[in-house]
Amino acid sequence: MGATVTSRVFDLLGAFDAGHRSLTLSALARRAGLPLATAHRLVADLRRCGALDRRPDGEYVIGRRLWDLGLLAPMRTGLRQAASPFLHDLYGATLATVHLAVRDGAEALYIDRLAGHVSVPIVSDVGSRLPLHATGVGKVLLAHAPDDVVAAALARLTRITPYTVTEPARLLAQVRRIRAEGYATTGEEMSLGACSVAVPVRGPADEVVAALGIVVPTLRRERPKLVAALQVAAQGISRTLARS
Amino acid sequence: MGATVTSRVFDLLGAFDAGHRSLTLSALARRAGLPLATAHRLVADLRRCGALDRRPDGEYVIGRRLWDLGLLAPMRTGLRQAASPFLHDLYGATLATVHLAVRDGAEALYIDRLAGHVSVPIVSDVGSRLPLHATGVGKVLLAHAPDDVVAAALARLTRITPYTVTEPARLLAQVRRIRAEGYATTGEEMSLGACSVAVPVRGPADEVVAALGIVVPTLRRERPKLVAALQVAAQGISRTLARS
DNA sequence: GCGCTCCTTCCGTTCAGCGGAAGGCAAGTA
């Protein structure tokens, strides 16, 4: 690996993740695999650039500059904008947490999320990546992914809760059903006490560009209603995407 | 200015802004004030780190890595999460575009935004900064800012539309009224065809931590209803903030 | 006191970064 300053800078920044939003200098250096003195200097530079902030307690956090820059990334901006109003509609109709995700390699990347007042235990957040086999949106994305991705996913089905599907054959059957019926469901497979329903969002050429899902405490017999609401919203998003 | 690699990297990244989300290499170098060869090498490094992407047409855009990092920034995460459901409620009740902003120096920084299907011409977006004197949320934040900020703002009131308030005395009178009545309004002062109403969001110690506003085509005689809805939502946010 | 972990500063070495210059496309112009 080339030891350019740029790569070191991103090694440092990469030390932050969802579970480590603030770090001490030494933790930063340790996680980035850099000598303390080097980390110290780079961190000082980054702070001068506004990329890192130092909180009163001495720990470092990602700074405003990076927040600004991140918002400029073309992360499906069009998709997010097109979907936004429909997510609200869905929330209004179901009062459930609503998710919009795309497939990023072998993971589902959540690009928008809309949570209500009372929420089921939910792990996802905007920007987080979750496996394809244990969530509603994940299964939808998996069902419409290229064969090699499906194969790779089936190869390692990690158990997350007692209800997570870990037998390849069973997941494959689900994938087939999802393709046929047009929606996916999960029952506490990612998080206990949380069930989900999800449908694909299609682009102009009918290809699946994203998945739209909601999370509810229990499916009971609301499933048909939820599926219908999701499909209406998904079609609305597709229509909005088409004209732009 | 120290010519550290880190600063150069951020000079490059800083060449992107809301109006320039994609740039050619030479534009990037020009805007960053760097020699072409230098920019070329740094851009290659950044691309290797995932901080920049190259689109098929050859232009560079902010990459996914920075999007991820930006989401880790503690940009009022607590405030955003607390406010989120109330923004939806507001949208549901009014069908207007809803904004949540904080004061960042002498500007209003929009930290969340919720737009409906049909929207009035609106300039703001999440992450954008707008002056304090020409928007609803801006005026609210101005009215509860320290005296020196108010003085600085009054000193340069740039005209944006024919209706923008540019006389210091008049804005000062408005600021006093906003403090007394608890809400602010604007009429096409930022963008023609867009009026707004905004109220303060208060923290545990009754200090103003943010402003909550909505944008509508016209105020007509809906103002009392809108103000009431906003105040209910703002109090809800404050209550949610208090217990956490 | 002693040990521990953390942060900061110093300084001589050296190698990564620098950037002018030159070359290669691709489009537009005459």
Place this chain on the structure above:
DNA sequence: TACTTGCCTTCCGCTGAACGGAAGGAGCGC
């Protein structure tokens, strides 16, 4: 075709910025 203009890319010798071990605090617990 020949010339211009704007891009992007590569080369290469010089040099000073980055490096990181080491030493020196500062704070805390025992």
